[in-house]
Amino acid sequence: MTGRPMIGILLALIVESSHWTKFRWEFNEEARSRAWQLTTIAIALAAVIVFLDRGPYVALPNLLTWLPPLLLPMQFIQSFGLRDSLPFSTFSFLANHRRRRNLRLGLTEDALFHLNFGNAYLIATLVASTLGSRANSWPFLPGIVILTGWLLLSANRSRPLSLILALITAGGLAFAGQRGIEYLENWFGNSGPGRSPFDPNSVSTMIGKPGTVQLSPDIVWRLRPWQRSLPPPLLRTATYNNFRGSTWQNLRVTVTDFKDLDTIEPVTGEIYHLLAGDLPADAQKQSIRADLPRYHLRGAALAESPLALPGDAASVRDFELDGIERNTFGTVRVFPKRAVIEGTVLWKGETNPENPPTPREDLEVPALEKQVLQDVLKELRLDEQPTLQKKLAVIRDWFQRNFKYSRTLTIHSSIFSPNSSTAIAKFLTKYHSGHCEYFATSTALLLRESGIPARYTTGYAVMERDSKRGEFVIRGTHGHAWCRVWDSDSGRWIDFDTTPGSWLASLPPQSSATQRFNDAVKRLREDFFLWRNRPANRFAVSLVMSAIGLGVAGFVIRKLWKSKRRLAAAKIATTYQGPLIRTPLHSLERQAEKHLASRAPGQPFAAWLLGLRPALPDSNALDEAIELHQRLRFDPAPPVTSELDRLTELTGQLKSALKARASRREFQRS
Amino acid sequence: MSIPATASRLETAVCSVVRGQPEVVRRVLACMISGGHVLLEDFPGTGKTTLAKAIAKSIRGAMFKRVQFTPDLLPSDILGISVLDPRTQEFRFHPGPVFTDILLADEINRASPRTQSALLEAMGERQATIEGQRHDLDGMFFVIATQNPVEFRGTYPLPEAQMDRFSMQCALGYVSAAEEAAILADQTETHPVDRLAPVATREEILELMAAARHVRFSEELRHYVVTLVGATRGHPSVQLAASPRASLALMKVSQALAVFQGDDFVSPELIQSVAADVIAHRIVLAPEAKYSGASARQIVADLIEQTPVPV
Incomplete structure (x- = not known):
């Protein structure tokens, strides 16, 4: 709370x-x-x-x-x-x-x-x-430890020292645990609940790691094209420009920080977020043209979740967001107001969300791969093709003809022997089989080697149509990777996907009963949520x-x-304020508690102590002690010193008798 | 004769007649010693009358009178009446059964409230005002009233004020089979009450009463008594709570019990042992509590358990 x-x-x-x-x-x-x-x-x-x-x-x-x-x-x-x-x-x-x-x-x-x-x-x-x-704020832990300590101390006054010790230990453990969890969260790169683990600046691929590609079949987005138009084939979540080892990342770029999208409001209440930045007024109008194709997107999102948008997305509207921003690579992320968002995306615009290429980064090829790429390019003879479109057609054709899509990966990058070829080299020259990350990476590197700026892009393929509802379903399994290629003639980036079309057919079927149930729950959850929160x-x-x-x-x-009832003043009766007399027998209480059930508030001390009789070898001492105690305690007549001494002596006897019995019991148990 | 010896002789004598009920006997005797009155509520045939008679017979010189309460009983039947003496042409007062040491008011709830009230003054103030004339009652005046808890037809439940005049209400209850057989054996030839010889004189009883008043009672326990009695006030199940007269009676009865125990001071255990007898009959339960099965004794027992006792 x-x-x-x-x-x-x-x-x-x-x-x-x-x-x-x-x-x-x-x-x-x-x-x-x-x-x-x-x-x-x-x-x-x-x-x-x-x-x-x-x-x-x-x-x-x-x-x-x-x-x-x-x-x-x-x-x-x-x-x-x-x-x-x-x-x-x-x-x-x-x-x-x-x-x-x-x-x-x-x-x-x-x-x-x-x-x-x-x-x-x-x-x-x-x-x-x-x-x-x-x-998680710093005063919380000490505060709660002090509060708990106060409570426990006021409830149990008899052993304050051990209580304080236990509390300090518990507080220390809690502090260590909290630190540990924070450390683990940092370690796993998860920045806490409610925040997306998505990293717009780095993605590690499975290139060079044998195994089967496993993706979640859960629904991520649902997409409903406007007026039965076709949906965009590919939806991008992030773009990267630097390949190293098996990781694509964004390095050595001038500006990687995210910036808020520009907005315009042609009609009051209709706010458009423009994907491209710093557009002149005319181009801004073009980005919200009424005849642009559009689709409706709905799905769950956390803070900093990427928004799945086509490469030529023009603008978005109707999303309930605290913020929407993009980086120079066209990766768009959102800060949703609520857990589920929906809105409209306008696409086929004439501008790009991303900035033009920076030649040094977008043409960089890892030294290890250079030789293989040049060999391939020699075989393809790309230089002979006059236009970019032709060059791309040749590459696509080459991949289609010679390569096979497979989710089962066998290529092993041997990092321990630098002389042997890399995973990409093996893919291009020997295995000719792999999944989309191989295709996208190879294509991007080939294009770069041939002098065409290219980037690696991750996202989803729009492929599963839910004809009953007239929408397209995007699942985790539809995750895909392809290239963004710089078309210098039009001054725009275009999508280029070389993965053989057969990959779509190779996806596992989604017809299991559990999956259908999960889908239904997810749909219901999101739709109900949106319905509930609609203005x-x-x-x-x-x-x-x-x-x-x-x-x-x-x-x-x-x-x-x-039916209420008033509690009369008597319940809060005044307590006795006079002097309390303590006799030596009172010191027996702690030890007696171990042998007897705890004393009810209304049970007299003497009657309670009588329960010790079976625990003592000779109950006469107890009887005598109790009698003396009663006299010293409740007789208003002045106490007799000899009686006090006698009671002290008897209490000592009782204590040692109880102790002996306790240790005997201990012994029997062991 | 020492005070504890007198008390113990008296107790032994009564117990030899009323078998199997040593605690009740002691409490009833303590009630008498404390100067209070006792209401015995029990089934017919459990020995209520025998108990009263046994107490009377064990005291030499103690007067014992018995009134069987009936619906047509009049106040004058209890208090007495002035009758014109034809010879002297003067009214002569004929004292009623209330002028005695021990009065057994049998089936007290059968008389009309008017007659029941005639006892009020006598019990509360040890005096009777008859035709404007005040008559002091004897210093040892002790009322043992009985009532039958089962039969309600033709009865007048005692008014709260009357109930409050009784120090204690006890029940004898049934005894064990062995005790009952012993009772049979006792009474084969003669009734043990008839064989009972006095074991104390009336003066000794008055001395006992004085001794009880001198039993020491600590300030702290006085607070405990007040807290315990006060807890009935404001208890959600209680409509009419116990009065300060209850606190007073609880203190006095505990002091008298201490005499029987041979102590010269009161311990909390003594207070607890008689608290239910002293407090419960003064409480009027709230209707919803009554019909949900709560009993006054149970409420007092709960209060004893919950009220912190001096340790």
Whole structure:
């Protein structure tokens, strides 16, 4: 709850006000089970909503954060009821059933297990606060340790030193654990929950690593073309310009920082984000032309998630975003307002989102590959082709004819023997088989070697049509890689994909029942989320929800108001303020606790100590000690010194007898 | 004779007649020593009358009167009446059964409230005002009233004010089979009450009463008594809570019990042992608590358990 102080303060006021108000209720079994039902229903509803909102991975922590308000009905019964603890049958359907049956059969209620719900609520509050959004700030950990310590110390005064020690240890462990988690998060490059792990400046490929390409078949985006037009074949998520080892990255470029997209608002309320930067007014108008083809995109997004856009995307609109930015390579990332976003993308524009090539980077070829590439180029005789289009056709043709697509990779890059050829060389000269990363990388390097600027691009192929819904589905398995090639004639970058078309057919079928179920859940989740958050519906939804909430709350408050009861002043009776007498026998309490059940507040000390009789070889000493204790303690007559001495002596005897018994028991156990 | 010896002789004597009930006997005797009155609520035939008679017979010189309460019983039947003496032409006061040491008010709830109230003044203030004339009652005046908890037809439940006048309400209850067989054996030829010889004089009882008043009671325990009795006020199941008279009675009965125990001070255990007897009958339960099966004794027992006791 650390992120929502108002709710936290309100809850604390409700729960703690029981200490200074005199209203109480006598909740019977029925009221208790009603409250528990209300709590479970609220938790279930909240679980569904949180799941629909956030997806399974963040749903649990999110739900736990909301536990304190959800558990409030039970805590209310605990705080404002007249019982100190709630019977176990309140919480368990089976136990409750058995209780009813017992009552029906005329047996007495077996309330063996009682639970003080306050303890459970305390744990829920602690868990919720540690999962809250402010839990990572530095005062949180010391604060919570001090608060817990204060609570424990006020509840158990007898052993403050060991408690403080335990708290310091726990605090230290918690600190170390937090640091460890932070370290791990940094290590794995995950910048925390709610943030996309996507790195726009580096992607490691499987080039040179044998194995099978495994991708998630879950739906990533759904795409609905405008008026039954065709969708773009390829959607880019990121572009990179430097190949090293098996990694494509963005290095040594002048500007890699992301910049906000330009926006124009031709009609009030219609905001277009322009993909290309610094356009003249005329070109800006061109980017939002009404006759541009467009499609509708819908999917889940986190902060810094890349937006899947075609290479010639012109502008986007209708996305509910806190920000949208692109880098000089045309990689666009978003900061969504909500977990699911949707909007319209206009494409086939006349401008590029990315900047023109920088010759040094976009023509760079790793030295190791140079020889092979030159050999291939010699065979292809690209120089003879007059135009870029022809050159590209030759390359595509060569790959189509001689190469095979395969998701099972066998090429091993032997990094330990620098003399042997690289993975790309092996692919081009020997194996002739690989997956899209091989094709895209080889093509980009070939083009660069022949003097044409080229970049490596990752994204998705739009290929699965859901004819029932008239939309295209983009899954993790549709992930693809291709090239962006600089067309110097038109001054634009164009997509160039040399992967044989057979790769589309080689994808595993998506017809398993689990996959269909997952798809349906995902669709439902996203559609419901968007429906709920649409401005037109948001008001109605919040109205209905608040009406239901207020109705339930009003009903409960009315019922409670009617059945409330005032706690009279007597309950807060004055306690005895006079001097307390302690006798030597009091020092026996700690040791006696190990042999006896703990003393109820109303059980007299002497009667409680009598329970020690079976534990002692000779109970006469105990009887005599108790008698002396009673006299010294409760007789207002002045004490007799000899009696005090005698009691000290007897207490010593009792202590040693108990100690001897304890060690004997220890011995028997071992 | 020492004080504890008198107490223990008295206890032994009564216990020899009322078998199997040593605790109740001790508490009833303590009630008498404390100057209070006791209400025995129990089933017919459990020995209520025998107990009263046994106490009376063990005290030499103690007067014992018994009134069987019936619906047509009048106040004057209890307090007494002035009758015109034809010879002297003067009204002569004929004292009623209330002028005695030990009064057994049998089935007290069968008399009309008016008659029940006639006992109020006598029990509370040890005096009777008859026709404007105040008559002091004896220093040892002790009322043992009985009522039947089962039969309600034709009864008048005691008013709260009357209930409050009783220091304690006890129940004898059934004894074990062995004890019951012993009772049969006792009564084969004669009733043991008839064989009972007095073991203490009336003066000794008055001395016991004085001794009980001098049993020491610590300040802290006084607070405990007040807290315990005060806890009934504001208890959600209680409509009419216990009065300060309850605190007073609890203190006095505990002091008297200490005499029987041979102690010259009161310990918290003593207070707890009689608290239910002293407090419970003064409480009127809230209707919803009554119909949900709560009992006053149970509530007092819970309060004893919850109220922190001085250790």
